[in-house]
Amino acid sequence: MCGRFALSAKTRQIEKLVPSIKRGPDFEPRYNIAPSQKVLSVLNDDNSELQYIRWGLIPFWSKTESIGNKLINARIETIRERQSFRNLVKSRRCIIFADGFYEWTKNSSKTKTPYFIRLKSQETFAFAGLWDSWKNPENQTLRTGTIITTEANELIKGIHNRMPVILPNDLIPQWLSNELFYEELIAELKEPFKADAMEMFEVSSLVNNPRNDSPLNVKEILKTSFFE
DNA sequence: CCAGACGTTGTT
DNA sequence: GTCTGG
DNA sequence: CCAGACGTTGTT
DNA sequence: GTCTGG
Secondary structure, rough: OOOOOOOOOHHHHHHHHHOOOOOHHHHEEEEEEEOOOOEEEHHHHHHOOOOOEEOOOOOOOOOHHHHHOOOOOEEHHHOOOOOOHHHHHHHHHHEEEEOOEEEEEEOOOOEEEEEEEEEEEOOOEEEEEEEEEEOOOOOOOEEEEEEEEEOOOOOOOOOOEEEOEEEEEHHHHHOOOOOOOOHHHHHHHHOOHHHHHHHEEOOOHHOOOOOOHHHHHHHHHOOOOOOO
């Protein structure tokens, strides 16, 4: 699963992943992005626009906002079957930027230990996602999205059985293209991102609280040596 | 036909 | 136990 | 994902 | 809005 992640990159690094996007503003680093918060994305609708959507999919037909609490992830194995997702695969794909994510493992003691996972290169990457547009009772439009998951790779398997679908950079244009052979691409994306390009660290349980998103907590959250 | 769901993870 | 909010 | 709430009447 | 279950 993917229920929490980080994005501390500058706009410039994100522009490298999607050359067609217009220069966006720089933004504050975020180390503890939780469902219901805004996530930085590019939608297949407009590959030139960097925009925020809310994490937690609210399908256009939903009468209530609360369904978004549930639809934070979509299993790639069943994405073509699920009522809430299958139509979106054809028409409403997106990418969501991150440079690391968290997974939890349960200990014998009922406590949960968080781990931070990122690329060895420390580069920003793109999750594969789906989005939709919903109108609230006041007729205001809200764009929301969900992150696609797959089985865990060899690195992550030790702590957890699922992980987010990370798009290899060369597949980003395909995922955002409107002439998509999604059958083939989806089959390809079931294969989890390669483990030897990633690294994983146990981190402080400070990250358990989604309100701890201060850059000042980074050294506490990432307690190993790599943030000197 | 209508009513109710529409999801994932992990645990029992 | 289950839902809501972040 | 985790943390925290989960409620009403009536006013300190 | 559309499918599933009864």
